[in-house]
Amino acid sequence: MSKTIHQRRPPASLTAAVDLVIFTVRDGQLHVLLIERGNMPYRGEAALPGGFVRDGEALDAAARRELREETGVAGDSLHLEQLHAYGDPGRDPRGRIISIAYLALGPDLPMPRAGTDASAAHWIPVSSILEGQLTLAFDHEKILRDGLERARSQLEHTTIAAAFCKEPFTIADLRQIYEAVWGLPLDPSNFRRKVMKTEGFVMPIGERRLPDVGRPAALFRRGLAETLTPPLTRSGSVDLQGGT
Numbered sequence: 001m002s003k004t005i006h007q008r009r010p011p012a013s014l015t016a017a018v019d020l021v022i023f024t025v026r027d028g029q030l031h032v033l034l035i036e037r038g039n040m041p042y043r044g045e046a047a048l049p050g051g052f053v054r055d056g057e058a059l060d061a062a063a064r065r066e067l068r069e070e071t072g073v074a075g076d077s078l079h080l081e082q083l084h085a086y087g088d089p090g091r092d093p094r095g096r097i098i099s100i101a102y103l104a105l106g107p108d109l110p111m112p113r114a115g116t117d118a119s120a121a122h123w124i125p126v127s128s129i130l131e132g133q134l135t136l137a138f139d140h141e142k143i144l145r146d147g148l149e150r151a152r153s154q155l156e157h158t159t160i161a162a163a164f165c166k167e168p169f170t171i172a173d174l175r176q177i178y179e180a181v182w183g184l185p186l187d188p189s190n191f192r193r194k195v196m197k198t199e200g201f202v203m204p205i206g207e208r209r210l211p212d213v214g215r216p217a218a219l220f221r222r223g224l225a226e227t228l229t230p231p232l233t234r235s236g237s238v239d240l241q242g243g244t
Contacts (some may be wrong), residue, residue, distance in 0.1 A: 014096065015097045018063045019050035019140065021083060021147030022073070022104040024097045024180075025164050029125050030180040032144060033073070033112055034136070036120040041093050042137035048144065049121070063102045072113035072121075078106040079163040083147055091139045103147045127183075148181075155181055157231045159201055159222060168205050168219035171195055182234055194232060200225025 022033040034046045051069075053062040064081065069074055075236040080102055110123040128134050128143060136144065153177060154160045162169070164177040175191045195201055200223040208216035 001188075009150060013184045015095060016053040016059075016097040017050060017097050018059060018066055019086075019099050019101045019143055020063060020067055020104055021048060021101060021144055022067070022106070022109075023126070023147070023151055023164075024080070024109040024123065025177055025180045026108060026123055028176055028180060029127070030148075030183075031123040032126050032129070033109075033170070034124045036122075037137060038119040043096060044119070045090075045137045046134055047123070047137040048140045059100050063100075067104070073106075073109060078104045078109075079160060083143070083150055086139060088139070091103050101141075101143045101147065103150055105151065105160065105163045108152045126131055150182055153233065156228070156233050158227055159225055162202070162222035164223075167221045168207065169221075170209060170217040170219060171202070172217060174202070174220075178232070184234075198228055198230075198232075199223075201228065226232050 002167045018198050019087055020033070024033075027175075031226060033049060035049050037043055037045055050064045051061065057065075060080070067078075083101040085098060085100050089096065090194075091097070091099075097120060104237070109123075112123070124134065126144070126148060129136065130148075135141070151160075155202040161174055161177045164181075165173050171192045174186065174195065175186055175188060178191070179186055182187075203223045205219050205221055207219045209219055210216050
């Protein structure tokens, strides 16, 4: 009677890290938080904030710690979710490093301050990276593009756009978030109609904002709904732009 011998493989030498794709809307443009690396490799180059996971540290805790240490931005006020795992061999010249990327969204976040592993931290328009004006270290451009697509998809199917808005906000404020993240203009009347027809998306607070020019605008807060039914899809953006 033959026996099957199971040979144990030596454990792989892996290091875990977290990287952060942090988006905010500033001056009507979608911005991402980048650091200037203070250490090798890629010293002096632009990169997403992040770092190694400590022994016994949970991934979410590591993401919030790196966010605080490298940028001075508190994670409590942000929407934070896991994005994807990145582990291609050779993605990091220091060795086999598996990075868990996180997507963070917040309203008009303050100017960041660089931490111990970064010589500087800046809000950079996402368009400058997509158009090739700025290159990122490691595989961070791929992570950024994946985070952007996740954010765009989230705006289609969830109420997460309100996480970009400081409460209370107007429907125009909310529309500007969609325009900045999707990168296309939307017809104000059609957008307002679709938002107001979506149950639980926004809730009026019974107050109005007095603009410098024009009529007072009604103020809202985020509603209780988490998903949009029906969704505000980019494929339907012709209608949102006023087309037929």
